[in-house]
Amino acid sequence: MKNITQEEIEEYLSDVKKAVSEDRYRLDRNSRRQDNIDLFINYVIDESKAKDIILSLEVMDFSEIVQNEHVGFEHEMLYIFGKDVQLLERTGTEEVTVSLYIKFNKLENNYVIVISFHEQHYPLNYYFNKKEMVDMLAKERRDFCIGCRKEVEYYLKKKDIKKIIKDKEYSFTITTAICSECGEELSFPGLLDYNIREIDKQYREAEGLVSINDIQKLMSIYKIGKAPLSLALGFGEITITRYLEGQIPSKEYSDVIKTALTSPEYMKKCLFDNRDKISETAFRKAIGAVESTEKLFSISPKMIRVIAYIFNKLEEVTPLMLQKLLYYVQGIYSALYDTPIFEEDCRAWIHGPVYYEVFELFRDFKYNPIDDARFALFNGSKDNLSAEEKEVIDLVVDTFGMYGGKTLEKITHHETPWVNARRGYGDDVKSNEIISKKAITEYFRYIGKQYDLKSEDGLKSYIHSKLG
Numbered sequence: 001m002k003n004i005t006q007e008e009i010e011e012y013l014s015d016v017k018k019a020v021s022e023d024r025y026r027l028d029r030n031s032r033r034q035d036n037i038d039l040f041i042n043y044v045i046d047e048s049k050a051k052d053i054i055l056s057l058e059v060m061d062f063s064e065i066v067q068n069e070h071v072g073f074e075h076e077m078l079y080i081f082g083k084d085v086q087l088l089e090r091t092g093t094e095e096v097t098v099s100l101y102i103k104f105n106k107l108e109n110n111y112v113i114v115i116s117f118h119e120q121h122y123p124l125n126y127y128f129n130k131k132e133m134v135d136m137l138a139k140e141r142r143d144f145c146i147g148c149r150k151e152v153e154y155y156l157k158k159k160d161i162k163k164i165i166k167d168k169e170y171s172f173t174i175t176t177a178i179c180s181e182c183g184e185e186l187s188f189p190g191l192l193d194y195n196i197r198e199i200d201k202q203y204r205e206a207e208g209l210v211s212i213n214d215i216q217k218l219m220s221i222y223k224i225g226k227a228p229l230s231l232a233l234g235f236g237e238i239t240i241t242r243y244l245e246g247q248i249p250s251k252e253y254s255d256v257i258k259t260a261l262t263s264p265e266y267m268k269k270c271l272f273d274n275r276d277k278i279s280e281t282a283f284r285k286a287i288g289a290v291e292s293t294e295k296l297f298s299i300s301p302k303m304i305r306v307i308a309y310i311f312n313k314l315e316e317v318t319p320l321m322l323q324k325l326l327y328y329v330q331g332i333y334s335a336l337y338d339t340p341i342f343e344e345d346c347r348a349w350i351h352g353p354v355y356y357e358v359f360e361l362f363r364d365f366k367y368n369p370i371d372d373a374r375f376a377l378f379n380g381s382k383d384n385l386s387a388e389e390k391e392v393i394d395l396v397v398d399t400f401g402m403y404g405g406k407t408l409e410k411i412t413h414h415e416t417p418w419v420n421a422r423r424g425y426g427d428d429v430k431s432n433e434i435i436s437k438k439a440i441t442e443y444f445r446y447i448g449k450q451y452d453l454k455s456e457d458g459l460k461s462y463i464h465s466k467l468g
């Protein structure tokens with residue numbers, strides 16, 4: 001992402017707020033945006049409260065800018081913000097903190113489409129928070145010096161400090177601001193907080209302890225609140241709450257959290273072991289999430305990496321579209337490198353080639369874009385792909401990925417592997433016939449003689465030949 005300035009976001013927000021206060025905004029509520037409606041059903045919130053929340057957004061709530069992936073609207077840039085708000089559960093008993101995911105599409109005619117206004121599926125990264133200090137340091141280096149009793153120029157200096165924690169000595173690197181006139185350390189607002197965050201990070205790294213972000217991920221993946229999670233893991237009721245506020249877990253408790261984060265099986269055991277301590281509703285919700293997470297492990301590690309990489313590149317992918325992209329990744333990779341990229345077999349279903357295990361994984365999303373917090377489990381796993389593998393996925397996503405699932409389905413219906421595997425089946429007759437990896441490789445090798453499979457132009461020509 002190019003460098004975004006606070007001024008730029010301030011201007012954008014002020015345009016959005018102006019449109020919203022003049023009622024030139026619409027909340028996207030079409031069927032693909034079920035999440036938006038769910039928020040209003042699950043919590044006591046109405047349109048005027050939603051409006052107030054938008055009007056309260058600040059530059060610091062900004063997360064990122066993404067391109068609209070919808071064909072024909074690729075020139076539109078979408079701005080994503082996050083906000084923690086206190087909301088009453090509509091049918092529950094508590095006021096809870098809900099982290100909202102808010103995505104705007106500001107049109108040229110000054111109307112604003114609020115594409116997303118729902119709970120975050122995974123914790124957002126805030127763009128300026130992490131840059132806060134960098135910005136602070138980039139500013140003119142003048143501040144008040146306590147020793148000199150006046151504003152002075154200062155310079156920054158890294159300093160190592162020693163600190164004994166639980167009988168063990170640690171060395172932390174902090175940033176200090178030194179007065180150019182008297183040589184004393186300055187303490188301008190934000191500097192202490194920054195250094196404490198640095199120490200916290202360095203200490204957790206040195207000891208291999210989980211971060212607050214890891215704990216938030218755990219709650220999101222297993223759809224479980226602070227108190228029930230604490231109890232399910234065998235901790236005291238408010239332990240997780242304290243960790244979220246900044247208390248550093250012991251090594252022992254941290255390892256429990258880490259194991260739960262990487263093993264749905266372990267999480268399941270914890271839930272059953274402590275079932276009597278948490279409410280039946282919380283238990284069932286978490287078990288449901290654990291079981292759907294377990295399904296993830298039924299696909300090969302390579303398939304997981306490919307999917308994680310595609311998700312990282314494309315903002316919105318429906319299950320149908322994902323299936324077709326996987327098929328083209330497999331075909332083009334195997335034609336170029338003589339070996340399949342993943343081991344799963346593909347089936348010749350009515351709507352084109354389908355990887356059954358992947359279908360099972362995302363069947364809940366039906367025709368909606370896949371928005372799956374469970375993939376936080378594999379954050380970083382996409383990095384385990386080779387340069388060649390990434391190159392092929394990039395090519396497929398940048399060409400085939402520009403089309404919707406239905407168009408891609410149409411293309412596959414004109415391709416030999418699917419057509420041959422469907423031989424003898426009527427158009428609407430279900431079949432589980434495997435499209436062999438060999439048939440896929442041979443077909444794309446053949447296509448490769450006519451079109452350059454290693455270039456976007458080659459693939460685009462191929463697509464046009466099938467759509468023409």
Ligand SMILES: [Zn+2]
Nearest residue numbers: 145148179182
């Ligand atoms: Zn001074």
